[in-house]
Amino acid sequence: MLDDLLKGSLEDAARRRAEVPTAEVERQALSQAPALDAVAALSRGEQIHIIAEVKRASPSRGRLANIPDPAALAKLYERGGAAAISVLTEERKFLGSLDDLRAVRNSVSIPVLRKEFIGEEYQILEARAAGADMILLIVASLEQPLLERLKGFAEELGMTALIEAHTREEFQRGLDAGAKVLGVNARDLKTFEMHPELFSELAPEYPAGVVKVAESAVLKPEHVRRYRDAGADAVLVGEALVTGNDPEATIKEFLQA
Numbered sequence: 001m002l003d004d005l006l007k008g009s010l011e012d013a014a015r016r017r018a019e020v021p022t023a024e025v026e027r028q029a030l031s032q033a034p035a036l037d038a039v040a041a042l043s044r045g046e047q048i049h050i051i052a053e054v055k056r057a058s059p060s061r062g063r064l065a066n067i068p069d070p071a072a073l074a075k076l077y078e079r080g081g082a083a084a085i086s087v088l089t090e091e092r093k094f095l096g097s098l099d100d101l102r103a104v105r106n107s108v109s110i111p112v113l114r115k116e117f118i119g120e121e122y123q124i125l126e127a128r129a130a131g132a133d134m135i136l137l138i139v140a141s142l143e144q145p146l147l148e149r150l151k152g153f154a155e156e157l158g159m160t161a162l163i164e165a166h167t168r169e170e171f172q173r174g175l176d177a178g179a180k181v182l183g184v185n186a187r188d189l190k191t192f193e194m195h196p197e198l199f200s201e202l203a204p205e206y207p208a209g210v211v212k213v214a215e216s217a218v219l220k221p222e223h224v225r226r227y228r229d230a231g232a233d234a235v236l237v238g239e240a241l242v243t244g245n246d247p248e249a250t251i252k253e254f255l256q257a
Ligand SMILES: O=P(O)(O)OC[C@@H](O)[C@@H](O)c1c[nH]c2ccccc12
Pocket: 053, 055, 115, 116, 164, 185, 215, 216, 217, 218, 236, 237, 238, 239, 240
């Protein structure tokens, strides 16, 4: 599954590259306002931070929400107190797009993450050209040298990589790659199995200064509380926000959990 998602994302990127060559996207990327500091946004103060996700659908959950106006949704997230916004740009299974990312970028002033299956530099240039401050790098789908190269490339553009692990071994590889923001996804993207306890198991192994992110399956305040008590700096929340009827209130509630 994860291999197919990456393959699909790379095919879609190749299609776009045939229309907008690398040099042009690079020019656009370099003409953006500097990327916002995601590490600071996700670790300021003592409280938990929320990365609120714009997500229409997923391979494991199917259709979640229509989201005709991603910019309006992102504004509600920001008003609720989200520290950053994640935008699914994967087109095939998550029904997202770079247009969604651009719309969100232009509507909020907090850091924005491009959530995509990334395997090459072109996709990172596209992210920056669309105004993203962060990109996702999934350890399970990248060999170590590629993971390190892509992280370095994002940093050269002033962006931060959210490096995502689903196992202890992937977590270690993320640290070896020098992750500044390291996420533990409770959902294994290879099997879709849920491991809600994985974050608390790995939390003590984060070195000081690395931002601790718990991802997926945060549906209620008690789930936020559990991750916060285990030491999370931030939680990434999708489904609960796009399927609820008051995302702004839900974020406020989660922040007070
Ligand atoms: O909708 P949820 O269960 O709140 O999950 C959000 C987020 O963690 C999930 O969308 C996610 C985590 N890692 C990913 C990688 C690709 C696509 C999606 C994801």
